[in-house]
Amino acid sequence: MxxxxxxxxxxxxxxxxxxxxxxxxxxxxxxxxxxxxxxxxxxxxxxxxxxxxxxxxxxxxxxxxxxxxxxxxxxxxxxxxxxxxxxxxxxxxxxxxxxxxxxxxxxxxxxxxxxxxxxxxxxxxxxxxxxxxxxxxxxxxxxxxLLRDEFFNPKYRTIKKKPNTIFMSFGGADFFNISEKIMTFLEEMNLFSEIHLLIGDAYKFFPSLEKFRNLKIYKNINANEVATLIANSDVCIVPASSLLNETASIGSKILLGFFAENQVQPYNYFVDNNLAIGIGDYRSLNFNFFKEKIEEVMKSNFLIENQKKVYNYxxxxxxxxxxxxx
Incomplete structure (x- = not known):
């Protein structure tokens, strides 16, 4: 061999x-x-x-x-x-x-x-x-x-999404602690019954998340578990990284931002081609703009149909x- x-x-x-x-x-x-x-x-x-x-x-x-x-x-x-x-x-x-x-x-x-x-x-x-x-x-x-094998399984597209649920992740390290910032915005909006946050070993800001209700934190879970969380969630909030491909391959209402230079080009491509709703640089994001965009993405079922044309296995x-x- x-x-x-x-x-x-x-x-x-x-x-x-x-x-x-x-x-x-x-x-x-x-x-x-x-x-x-x-x-x-x-x-x-x-x-x-x-x-x-x-x-x-x-x-x-x-x-x-x-x-x-x-x-x-x-x-x-x-x-x-x-x-x-x-x-x-x-x-x-x-x-x-x-x-x-x-x-x-x-x-x-x-x-x-x-x-x-x-x-x-x-x-x-x-x-x-x-x-x-x-x-x-x-x-x-x-x-x-570059998708993991599990994300080519069409079963995830058949899972019914739960209303008022969110999946989000900002990389394994999330050096800027965007997780806390977005959670603060979401709690102020008080629209979501379940919020699922995926983090990695390098995340160092656990104490900053203890104050939030309706937040479930996941670390080092396997690809099947990640895909299931994405498939079940009404909205996905992610950066323009490998997470973007994973959420789009399943079909998701994606709220998309960036925090690194190499994320700007895929961010622009997905927003310009109506594959995601953009909120720009997470580091300078303010509450009013976030609220406007998350209300927009919740109504944007067309994103999923557009993604299926691009990610057809x-x-x-x-x-x-x-x-x-x-």
């Missing part, structure tokens, strides 16, 4: 976004390939999740030695999947020189890409904006949304085909 070596990192400081999406990709192809995962100093959470899907964990140093250590573990016939912003063209070349096929996952278009396949699921990048080799295949936009086939074609 041909081996795929996945390489991404995650921890309390940087979050688990890259880690979760590459592990989700591994889950899509584990029946046809031998999946191995390489990461710097994995946490107990990471090891537990990797061992559910992959046959081996390669533990790399959490210093500059990890670059060479990773190269030393590669075989000439491996398929390598890189997911981080610091893998420049010189490092891509070193992997190619080992004889490996290379898939690079990136949310930007700021490098010289010498990989065999570039997956960039951020919508809106023009094809011609990428500097690449003639042989490099570009897999761009929502047709290659073609991503499952498209992502698997990337590996088969190599």
């Amino acid at each position: 041909k081996r795929i070596v996945f390489r991404a990192d995650g921890n309390l400081q940087i979050g688990y976004g890259h880690f979760v999406r590459t592990l989700g990709l591994a889950a899509l192809v584990r029946d046809e390939f031998d999946c191995v995962y390489a990461t710097q100093k994995p946490t107990s959470y990471q090891l537990s999740e990797i061992n559910k899907i992959c046959s081996q964990v390669i533990e790399l140093s959490d210093n500059g030695n990890h670059f060479q250590e990773f190269l030393n573990h590669l075989n000439s016939d491996d398929i390598v999947v890189l997911d981080n912003y610091f893998f420049n063209s010189q490092y891509q070349i070193k992997i190619k020189e080992k004889g490996c096929k290379l898939i690079y996952i990136d949310d930007h278009n700021d490098k010289d890409y010498v990989c065999d396949v570039l997956i960039n699921n951020i919508p809106g990048f023009p094809y011609e904006s990428f500097k690449k080799k003639d042989y490099t295949r570009l897999c761009l936009g929502t047709d290659y949304a 073609q991503q499952y086939t498209n992502l698997k085909k990337v590996f088969y074609d190599l």
Whole structure:
């Protein structure tokens, strides 16, 4: 069985976004390939999740030695999947020189890409904006949304949504404590009977949430549980991150904001194409504008119909085909 070596990192400081999406990709192809995962100093959470899907964990140093250590573990016939912003063209070349096929996952278009396949699921990048080799295949936009296997299950679209319920999450760390800000607004509005908040290990503001009623907090739950929460909720409040793809793939009335520069482009795309209702930068959001927009999104059933046209489960086939074609 041909081996795929996945390489991404995650921890309390940087979050688990890259880690979760590459592990989700591994889950899509584990029946046809031998999946191995390489990461710097994995946490107990990471090891537990990797061992559910992959046959081996390669533990790399959490210093500059990890670059060479990773190269030393590669075989000439491996398929390598890189997911981080610091893998420049010189490092891509070193992997190619080992004889490996290379898939690079990136949310930007700021490098010289010498990989065999570039997956960039951020919508809106023009094809011609990428500097690449003639042989490099570009897999761009929502047709290659990096969703976990569970989010391709159509059963979640059949679950009836509960009125006056909210699902929300602002990343595993939520460094700006947007959770408290939004909860303050929601409590003042007093419209919602259930509010479900997903957080991660890196969230440090638990005491600030103890004052809120109707708030249920979830941490380190599996993808089925996340999908069920999303499917049941009347409104989803999320950033323009991987959570956006997950909520849209199920079909949700999404209230969308951003708090990082790399979230602005997908934010604009979803708002401009009537796939979400936008509230701008969470960090500068005020109550009156939030109230106006949440009342708008509650009436916006058209969002779900538009999302179904974009997320018609073609991503499952498209992502698997990337590996088969190599």
